[in-house]
Amino acid sequence: MMNIFLETYGCQMNVADSELVASILSRDGLFVVDNIDQADVIIFNTCSVRQHAENRVIGRINQELSRKRQNPKLLIGVIGCMAQRLGKEISQIIPAVDFVVGTDQYEFLPEIINKTLETHVFSYKTVSDNSQVYNELHPIHQGKFNAFVTIMRGCNNFCSYCIVPYTRGRERSRPVADIISEITRAGDKGFKDITLLGQNVNSYRNAEVNFAELLRRVNNIENISRIRFITSHPKDLSDEVIEVMAESDKVCEHLHLALQSGDDDILRRMNRGYTADHFRMIVGKLRKNIPDISITTDVIAGFPGENQAQFERTRQIMQELEFDYAFTYKYSPREGTVAATFPDQVSETERLVRLKELIKIQEKITLKKYQQQIGKIKEIYVENFSRKNKSEVSGKSRDYKITVFPGGEEAIGRFIRVRITDATGWTLRGESL
Numbered sequence: 374m375m376n377i378f379l380e381t382y383g384c385q386m387n388v389a390d391s392e393l394v395a396s397i398l399s400r401d402g403l404f405v406v407d408n409i410d411q412a413d414v415i416i417f418n419t420c421s422v423r424q425h426a427e428n429r430v431i432g433r434i435n436q437e438l439s440r441k442r443q444n445p446k447l448l449i450g451v452i453g454c455m456a457q458r459l460g461k462e463i464s465q466i467i468p469a470v471d472f473v474v475g476t477d478q479y480e481f482l483p484e485i486i487n488k489t490l491e492t493h494v495f496s497y498k499t500v501s502d503n504s505q506v507y508n509e510l511h512p513i514h515q516g517k518f519n520a521f522v523t524i525m526r527g528c529n530n531f532c533s534y535c536i537v538p539y540t541r542g543r544e545r546s547r548p549v550a551d552i553i554s555e556i557t558r559a560g561d562k563g564f565k566d567i568t569l570l571g572q573n574v575n576s577y578r579n580a581e582v583n584f585a586e587l588l589r590r591v592n593n594i595e596n597i598s599r600i601r602f603i604t605s606h607p608k609d610l611s612d613e614v615i616e617v618m619a620e621s622d623k624v625c626e627h628l629h630l631a632l633q634s635g636d637d638d639i640l641r642r643m644n645r646g647y648t649a650d651h652f653r654m655i656v657g658k659l660r661k662n663i664p665d666i667s668i669t670t671d672v673i674a675g676f677p678g679e680n681q682a683q684f685e686r687t688r689q690i691m692q693e694l695e696f697d698y699a700f701t702y703k704y705s706p707r708e709g710t711v712a713a714t715f716p717d718q719v720s721e722t723e724r725l726v727r728l729k730e731l732i733k734i735q736e737k738i739t740l741k742k743y744q745q746q747i748g749k750i751k752e753i754y755v756e757n758f759s760r761k762n763k764s765e766v767s768g769k770s771r772d773y774k775i776t777v778f779p780g781g782e783e784a785i786g787r788f789i790r791v792r793i794t795d796a797t798g799w800t801l802r803g804e805s806l
């Protein structure tokens with residue numbers, strides 16, 4: 374029996390891909406284990422979105438080299454976005470890596486692992502395949518109650534800073550029937566909270582079914598209770614999708630909508646395809662039609678050429694729109710992207726100063742948003758015991774806020790109505806009704 378340990382970095386797409394890989398491996402009699410000490414093969418599923426993400430993985434692999442020295446038969450493999458981006462070059466950066474497999478070639482993993490085990494010669498397969506959607510494979514969902522379901526792969530947007538279109542290839546949608554059957558199966562297994570995944574879910578299309586229609590159909594699946602989706606692109610979020618969100622009981626009051634910048638010139642040079650006012654307009658519509666909606670976002674600090682006045686516009690729009698949470702990032706130049714060639718790069722120090730400012734602004738807003746929940750009654754899908762206190766349980770509200778309240782084993786896996794009594798910046802506290 375060959376034991377495989379999978380370690381995953383990056384976004385939810387990678388988490389979902391690791392679940393897919395687990396399924397591909399186990400179909401071929403390779404066994405995915407939770408304990409790295411039992412592994413014959415360690416696979417790192419990697420992310421390239423920022424240089425920091427790559428450096429982290431390289432650091433982690435180097436850490437495991439002593440394990441390989443003790444057990445020369447141990448294999449180390451790299452898959453995911455870094456594998457796709459760097460291909461066989463990875464073996465020059467980390468010579469101890471035994472195999473590299475790109476984002477469209479996971480079906481070949483068992484073959485490559487077996488071959489490398491026999492020959493102990495480095496091998497790789499990273500050719501991109503823009504038609505690959507991994508149909509009819511049944512991912513092994515890792516969570517207990519939340520399942521991520523990939524509805525599309527790739528991205529065609531080519532935001533000028535972003536490596537994803539290069540590591541994930543062209544956008545393609547999975548067939549509706551396949552998505553529905555995967556969700557139904559997940560529901561049968563007890564996953565009641567489903568997140569539909571794609572880099573730009575709003576451009577989903579399979580024959581006559583667009584994203585709004587897909588949402589309607591998923592909403593009709595009986596054995597699930599909650600539906601979310603990430604990520605939406607502001608240029609493609611249609612009125613029809615907002616309507617479906619408002620009228621579908623299972624679609625949660627929660628939307629992640631990346632702003633990136635509050636300045637029109639920066640947005641244009643980012644190739645985002647919308648203006649700050651368009652973004653404001655969408656947020657207005659969402660809040661009007663779905664009153665309790667929680668909106669989260671992504672913002673980049675220090676994009677090339679961003680001057681103080683432009684940065685100020687980002688600060689202002691964050692103050693004005695008051696997101697429930699914002700993932701803030703320091704711009705990281707990615708080789709091969711258009712923005713990396715822009716001449717007027719903002720200095721590393723200044724990027725960090727701006728990032729810290731954005732974090733400070735958002736912390737206050739998040740705290741305020743969470744405190745506004747006090748007194749409300751929310752439905753919590755309980756996932757586990759609280760990490761800090763075993764006489765408490767923890768779960769998520771429909772608007773994706775972690776909520777902790779007194780409770781025991783019997784609450785886990787159930788939907789419980791909770792009155793919110795307190796809030797920190799990250800967590801709500803309450804009591805069950």
Ligand code: SAM
Pocket residue numbers: 384422423534535536537571572573604605606630631633671672673702703704705706707
């Ligand atoms: N497809 C999603 C969208 O457009 O909303 C985003 C996916 S990307 C993996 C997640 C976030 O990483 C982006 O929204 C962006 O804020 C950030 N990001 C991407 N490339 C970056 C870069 N080169 N430097 C800093 N942040 C970056």
Ligand code: SF4
Pocket residue numbers: 528529530531532535536537538572573606
């Ligand atoms: Fe990257 Fe833009 Fe595609 Fe999102 S939409 S993955 S930011 S290129």
Ligand code: F3S
Pocket residue numbers: 382383384385386387419420421422453454536537540541
């Ligand atoms: Fe990273 Fe690839 Fe996701 S670059 S953010 S793992 S699509």
